[in-house]
Amino acid sequence: MPFFSPSRLGQEILKNWKSGLTVALVSVPLSLSLAIASGATPVMGIITSIWAGLAAAAFGGSEFNVIGPAGALSGILASFALANGAQMLPALAILSGVVIFAFYLLRWDKYLIFIPSSVMHGFTLGVGLTIGLGQINAALGLTGLPTHESILQNFLESVSHVAQTDMYTFALFAASLCLLFLLAHFFKRFPGAVIVAIIGIGIGYCSEVHLLSFTIQTILSKYGTLHATLIQIPSFTLPVFNVVLVKAVFTVAIVAVLETLLSAKIVDGMTNTRFNQKREMLGLALANIASGAAGGLPATGVLARSALNAKSGATSRFSSGINAIFVLLIAVLLFRGFQYLPLAVVAAILVFAAIRMVEAAHFKKLFHFDQSSFWLAMLVAVLTFAVDPMIGILVGASISLLEFVQHLSTGRSDITLHRNQKVIGRSSHKDIRKHDDHGDVTVYRFTGELTYFNATSHEESIKHLKCRTLILSLRSLFFMDVDGMDALHAIIEDRQKHDIDVILTAVSSYKEVILSKTDWYPKMVKDRKVFASTTDALKALGFPLR
The missing domain is CATH 3.30.750.24 (STAS domain)
Structure with missing residues (x-):
């Protein structure tokens, strides 16, 4: 086909390599951080970014959407990993991909988009709380605490040990978080996570070789030496199909579809294009199956990286594919350096991402124009954080449906x-x-x-x-x-x-x-x-x- 002719291929690479590299520089530290937030190993985040990104770029329906590890799934994955172990996350990715493929065949995406924005924003707030408050151990330098199956219980456990805070670790966390906000405010087009990660790696290295008078916990000290593994054959056993597994699979599938379609739609508005919704569903399904088969995590469309992709001059899906290839190259050439990244810096990146996930303007608008929707969003947020993400979505969607029926019932x-x-x-x-x-x-x-x-x-x-x-x-x-x-x-x-x-x-x-x-x-x-x-x-x- 002419699209894949050598001359056309060369033109596309020349047009999109800069945007692909820009997104990759942001994707690497975020993929590491989000994998840790999901209860997985850092390597699993990189694997996800590579293989899910390549599959989505090849088969998806959007020219600008970037598929990879996402904050929207972190809370769900962390809860699942706490109960079943991180080694089961690739199986969750594969099964979620199969369910998304079934949605694609049955065209159920047209029904999933009926979930109102107030429910999704409440869910996002709940996920933001899960990610942000889940970093308290890394931010305060707390180690050796007992873990519980509930994220809320883990948070309360951490709060009860606040007196054991390591002030050097907390100072690094606070400084990194402040720097991220300053860079975002004064240098909006510059990826702050890259700068903070580079500075953090330098501090972490000095700590590991004892050039500092204090010790900072790093990825190396917690997870051991990082190896640039592009494929990590999953070691999971065949999962037992029970209510817990089915609930997790469908929650991941539904959230992934909603986040991906929302991201593609918003980026379309930025680029004056129109994505193919059905093909994007297919691309998402194959991305999750590919990620799980390679030993990665469930993936979804990520708006922040997709918007960065569009703003950086991307002209086609080649940019997303080049992003995945650059992530691969960085993993092969520079991955060992990331093992010196302090967990306090990872926590700062995740807390910053969690705060940026929450759209305060939307909640202000809800409170001003529709307070019932505002309080529904708050309920969904609390249920998502304190009980279960799927419960939050189901309760929110059910209440919204009942309100809509009540609206219809008025002649x-x-x-x-x-x-x-x-x-x-x-x-x-x-x-x-x-x-x-x-x-x-x-x-x-x-x-x-x-x-x-x-x-x-x-x-x-x-x-x-x-x-x-x-x-x-x-x-x-x-x-x-x-x-x-x-x-x-x-x-x-x-x-x-x-x-x-x-x-x-x-x-x-x-x-x-x-x-x-x-x-x-x-x-x-x-x-x-x-x-x-x-x-x-x-x-x-x-x-x-x-």
Whole structure:
């Protein structure tokens, strides 16, 4: 194909190598840090960045999305690793990839995107808390503490040992975090994590060779010598399929899909492009399977690196692929140097990433415009951190769905009140009870749908109308199910029992096909109680209309 011709390939490499290198320089320290935050080894983060990145670049549907280790998955992976061991994380990646592939085949991505942004932002806040508060041991230099299966229990355990803080470690953490914020504020286009990592490696090396009067815990002292392993054959045993495993697999799959599609959509807005959602699902599935098979972690689209990719001049998916190749080269040539990275610096990078994950402006907007959504986001955040990420998403999505159903269950309408052939007022379903005079002719216009959701609401609204003639307009009614049809009949019968003359107007051909099968609608047509429009009905009642 011409796309893969040598000349075209050379052009793409020339256009995208700089952006690929820029993203790779950021990806290496972040991949190491996020792997540690996920309860895995640093090498697993690099493996993920390489193989997931290459697979997504080759098969994905976005030209700019970067797939790799992500903060959004760290809390889920850390909980899973605490309960099952880090050696099971590659199996989780493979199984999650298989589930995402099933989503791709069944096109379930169109249903997953129905989870509202308030739930996702609450989930992100919960993940940010998990990542940030999970670094307390590394930030304070606490070692040898007992570990628990719950992240919250581990946090409380750490807090109870705050008196044992190593002040040199804490000073390095605080200085690194401050430097990250200063670089982000004054040098926005410069990757602060790279500078902090380089400085940290220098300090860590001096500590390891005893050039300092104090000792700082490094990746080397905790994980041993790092080897540039590109493939680490997973040593996991076949997992036992139980509720815990299935819950973890589906949580990772759903979060990965949502984060990836959200990242691709936002980057599209930055680059004025449009990604192929179905292909991006395929790329994500294969990326996770490839990462797990190579001994890596579950991966997802990462907005920060994707945005950096676009802002650095990327023109195509080649940039994402080149990023993965540069990560590979850095791992082969310079990886041994990263073993001197202090854990306090890793903690600073992760806390900085956790803070940047949370969009304060979004929460301010929610609090100002929709406080119910704001408190729902807070609930999701607390559940995600204190209980379980999947519980947070499920509870948030369920409450949102119930609120939406409640919204749908309110029958919406426009009401016009007439007396002596003149309009005396206009109202809606919300305000009709405020009117003492409903006139002698009332026009009730159904808007939206008439279904089992809102039929009762319409019946209750119409029961309060006190008039001699009621015109029911169906012009703005775009859908009616069987329950809605029965409710319409019940409304007509009830009003007629109260000696109110009922007229139907604007019955479309679609609705007429349905209503003609009833025994009551043909009778209304025969009695001339059905008109093509409300205007025709008012004219028949003697209104002086043109």
